[in-house]
Amino acid sequence: MDHFLYRDGQLMAEDVAIAQIAAEVGTPFYVYSSATLLRHFKLFDEALAWTDHLVCFAMKSLSNQAVLTLLGDAGAGMDVVSGGEYRRARAAGISGDRIVFSGIGKTREEMRIALEGGIRQFNVESEPEMEALSDVAVGLGVQAPITVRVNPDVDAKTHAKISTGKKEDKFGIPISRAREVYAMAAALPGLKVIGIDVHIGSQLTELEPFRLAYRKVAELTEQLRADGHEITRLDLGGGLGIPYARDNSAPPLPTDYGAMVQEEVGHLGCEIEIEPGRLISGNAGLLVAGVIYVKSGEGRKFLILDAAMNDLIRPAMYEAWHDIIPVVEPAPGHDFTPYDIVGPVCESGDTFAKERLMPTLSAGDLVGFRSAGAYGAVMSSEYNSRPLIPEVLVKGDQFAVIRRRPTFDEMINRDTIPEWL
Numbered sequence: 001m002d003h004f005l006y007r008d009g010q011l012m013a014e015d016v017a018i019a020q021i022a023a024e025v026g027t028p029f030y031v032y033s034s035a036t037l038l039r040h041f042k043l044f045d046e047a048l049a050w051t052d053h054l055v056c057f058a059m060k061s062l063s064n065q066a067v068l069t070l071l072g073d074a075g076a077g078m079d080v081v082s083g084g085e086y087r088r089a090r091a092a093g094i095s096g097d098r099i100v101f102s103g104i105g106k107t108r109e110e111m112r113i114a115l116e117g118g119i120r121q122f123n124v125e126s127e128p129e130m131e132a133l134s135d136v137a138v139g140l141g142v143q144a145p146i147t148v149r150v151n152p153d154v155d156a157k158t159h160a161k162i163s164t165g166k167k168e169d170k171f172g173i174p175i176s177r178a179r180e181v182y183a184m185a186a187a188l189p190g191l192k193v194i195g196i197d198v199h200i201g202s203q204l205t206e207l208e209p210f211r212l213a214y215r216k217v218a219e220l221t222e223q224l225r226a227d228g229h230e231i232t233r234l235d236l237g238g239g240l241g242i243p244y245a246r247d248n249s250a251p252p253l254p255t256d257y258g259a260m261v262q263e264e265v266g267h268l269g270c271e272i273e274i275e276p277g278r279l280i281s282g283n284a285g286l287l288v289a290g291v292i293y294v295k296s297g298e299g300r301k302f303l304i305l306d307a308a309m310n311d312l313i314r315p316a317m318y319e320a321w322h323d324i325i326p327v328v329e330p331a332p333g334h335d336f337t338p339y340d341i342v343g344p345v346c347e348s349g350d351t352f353a354k355e356r357l358m359p360t361l362s363a364g365d366l367v368g369f370r371s372a373g374a375y376g377a378v379m380s381s382e383y384n385s386r387p388l389i390p391e392v393l394v395k396g397d398q399f400a401v402i403r404r405r406p407t408f409d410e411m412i413n414r415d416t417i418p419e420w421l
């Protein structure tokens with residue numbers, strides 16, 4: 001559920017007309033609904049109300065400072081995957097004890113920043129990383145709280161590029177070697193083992209792969225406890241999927257997910273952490289674009305938009321589907337036209353949809369890409385020297401630009417020409 005609905009023939013973001021934002025900000029732009037973001041966060045928070053828990057928003061899905069502040073104020077922690085994200089979270093007022101540091105390639109410098117600034121835990125992913133982290137912590141005279149990310153070797157049944165929990169994926173340590181690795185961690189002076197971490201992938205549309213993974217984590221918890229480790233926290237990762245197409249069968253809800261978690265690991269008495277990204281931010285965002293031209297090709301019509309693959313790369317990168325809807329609600333009984341919906345970038349991959357049946361549109365019309373809040377703005381680039389597009393946040397009848405469009409001078413002046421040229 002989200003807050004992008006038609007009212008009086010106009011697509012709204014909560015109580016603000018998209019057309020009004022477009023008139024003030026110019027297309028293309030991203031717009032986020034604070035009510036949707038909060039609603040999704042709260043669904044997870046309530047789904048885990050049966051135990052001590054922290055919902056850590058995977059901010060790599062959407063990392064604007066205003067969004068982090070909104071969710072942080074509601075009680076969310078943050079899952080960060082880089083020193084840059086750590087800094088963003090801290091700058092948004094999230095205290096270190098609500099920040100979890102994930103990722104397979106943390107540098108010593110990133111470890112130092114997090115240890116000095118405060119951190120809830122590091123989710124470590126390899127022996128060499130454990131050694132480096134212990135070293136850095138000892139150097140600072142502290143102990144780093146850690147979980148080890150285990151790879152449970154389950155098939156997440158999602159797109160290959162976002163599956164992370166099979167043994168051939170680069171993430172975590174094989175669960176079969178976990179006891180050995182925990183023994184090593186316990187022997188390192190700079191580490192304090194507190195729990196286990198698992199994250200098997202993104203855009204999962206069934207609970208079963210989670211269930212299999214969590215069952216393995218529960219067994220491991222008992223083994224590790226028998227080995228003498230204090231396992232008090234389980235980080236169960238993110239990955240719950242969202243419906244991208246309206247006619248799709250809907251993925252499980254956070255409530256069902258929370259109940260399944262309780263069934264599989266509830267008896268262990270651990271504090272539970274989860275790291276949802278997409279399910280909180282995905283349907284909370286809309287990418288709004290204008291039609292530049294309608295071009296007739298051989299046997300097909302192209303809708304050429306002012307948004308492109310550099311603004312939203314998911315269709316090009318993951319063959320992702322986004323529902324694309326007109327900003328003016330089509331009248332009942334209107335015509336449909338099949339369009340190839342494309343951007344202006346000089347690549348055939350800059351195609352958002354092929355032969356998509358749409359209400360007939362013309363130049364100047366506006367369209368919205370639904371479910372564009374996650375892995376949208378954060379993955380954008382300036383390819384083709386196209387400025388990063390603005391981000392707008394709506395709350396009720398208010399809206400604000402939360403990242404403005406850079407000027408062309410700003411873009412050009414970031415480069416320097418060597419004196420010797």
Ligand SMILES: *Cc1c(COP(=O)(O)O)cnc(C)c1O
Nearest residue numbers: 058102202238239275276277278
């Ligand atoms: C990407 C990622 C997440 C979030 O995944 P979503 O599918 O957006 O929920 C959580 N944890 C880790 C470690 C990740 O890499």
